[in-house]
Amino acid sequence: MNAARDLHPAQLRSLLHFYADAGVEWLLEEEAVDRFAEFEAMRAARGMPAEREAPPAFQQQSGQQQPNPQQGTRQAPTRQEQPRAAAPAPAMPTVAIPDSQAVAEAEFAAGSARSLEELRTAMEAFNGCNLKTSARCLVFAEGKAKPSVMVIGAMPNADDDRDGQPFSGRQGAMLERMFAGIGLSRADLLLTNIVPWRPPGNRPPSQREADICRPFIERQIALAEPNHLLVLGNFAARFLFRSADTIHQLRGEWREIAVAGRSVPAFATLHPQDLVTAPISKRLAWQDLLAFRAGLNG
Numbered sequence: 001m002n003a004a005r006d007l008h009p010a011q012l013r014s015l016l017h018f019y020a021d022a023g024v025e026w027l028l029e030e031e032a033v034d035r036f037a038e039f040e041a042m043r044a045a046r047g048m049p050a051e052r053e054a055p056p057a058f059q060q061q062s063g064q065q066q067p068n069p070q071q072g073t074r075q076a077p078t079r080q081e082q083p084r085a086a087a088p089a090p091a092m093p094t095v096a097i098p099d100s101q102a103v104a105e106a107e108f109a110a111g112s113a114r115s116l117e118e119l120r121t122a123m124e125a126f127n128g129c130n131l132k133t134s135a136r137c138l139v140f141a142e143g144k145a146k147p148s149v150m151v152i153g154a155m156p157n158a159d160d161d162r163d164g165q166p167f168s169g170r171q172g173a174m175l176e177r178m179f180a181g182i183g184l185s186r187a188d189l190l191l192t193n194i195v196p197w198r199p200p201g202n203r204p205p206s207q208r209e210a211d212i213c214r215p216f217i218e219r220q221i222a223l224a225e226p227n228h229l230l231v232l233g234n235f236a237a238r239f240l241f242r243s244a245d246t247i248h249q250l251r252g253e254w255r256e257i258a259v260a261g262r263s264v265p266a267f268a269t270l271h272p273q274d275l276v277t278a279p280i281s282k283r284l285a286w287q288d289l290l291a292f293r294a295g296l297n298g
Contacts, residue, residue: 102128102212110219116145119219123196129212131197131205136161141192141220149296150190150226151175152217153271154235155205161198166191167272174272175232178285182293190224192217194239204235214239222260228296229257229264233271240266247274252288254295267292 007015105128113119120140126132139156142165151167159169167175176186195205195213205213221229231237234247240257241250250268257266269288274281 099208099211103215106212107215110215113219113223116141116220116223119216119223123216126216129197129209131195131199131209134200135197137164138196139164139166139193139198140196141190141224142166143186143190144188145190146225147188147190148227149184149188149230150192150221150224150228151230151232152236152240153191153193153232154239155193155195155202156198157202157273158198160193166193170276171272174275178272178275178289181286182289190226192220194236210239218259221257221264222262225262226264229266230292231266231268233274236271237268241268247271251284252291265295267295 106126109122109126110119113122120138123140124138132138135156139160153166156166157169157171159171160166162168166172179185179189194217195209196216199205199209229240231240237247237250238244241255243250247268247270251270253267255266255268256263258264267288269292270281270285275285
């Protein structure tokens with residue numbers, strides 16, 4: 001196996017991109033994790049019995065005569081009784097929530113919230129989306145409660161999932177530089193995502209997952225009452241504009257989004273991750289941001 005120092009920079013870059021696409025985020029955890037204890041805790045939570053050591057295959061029974069190697073006659077071996085295997089524990093039934101039921105439950109939970117804090121509590125208690133089982137935490141909206149600008153991305157990434165806040169790490173730093181260029185700061189905004197739980201390996205959310213999460217993001221917009229929306233990236237733009245066009249067809253133009261009987265001006269541009277992976281796209285994003293700023297002033 002080749003060491004990293006033996007690889008050409010282009011080869012090393014390709015290898016790192018391959019690891020990132022495969023979902024590899026770090027080589028070692030910061031603290032040791034006892035996976036066996038996690039597995040046993042999971043079994044206990046599901047009501048399954050803990051694994052026990054298997055009994056020996058053959059056991060000496062009390063009073064059983066043992067063969068004597070000094071005797072001239074050979075004794076027929078006594079047949080040992082095999083221990084009976086324990087009956088397998090009944091499998092816990094897995095109940096799948098139908099899509100329509102999960103969407104209805106999400107609509108009820110979102111509609112019952114009268115503030116962003118109540119909505120956070122409702123989303124933390126919601127179990128109808130399978131992404132919750134693999135994510136570390138809920139990544140809820142963060143920032144100004146009644147903002148002039150609400151920024152909406154697609155989903156949390158690994159940094160967001162670890163820190164519990166949207167647009168963390170390298171993407172967050174890129175976003176802050178983007179806004180600084182047009183005179184805005186993170187404190188002026190409300191930042192959130194369409195999907196509040198990170199999909200495994202940063203894969204795109206499925207249509208089912210997006211449909212289940214739609215009531216929550218629409219309720220966030222209704223409760224925050226922003227004057228303008230800035231939509232970041234392909235998935236978020238298609239989702240909110242209900243369009244099959246790509247981000248390059250949707251970016252750079254103002255559109256209206258109807259939420260809870262209210263029309264909100266929305267503007268789409270590239271996601272910070274697009275700029276991290278393809279720096280040449282920064283010029284397009286800069287053009288969009290200037291047009292977005294002009295729309296705010298107008």
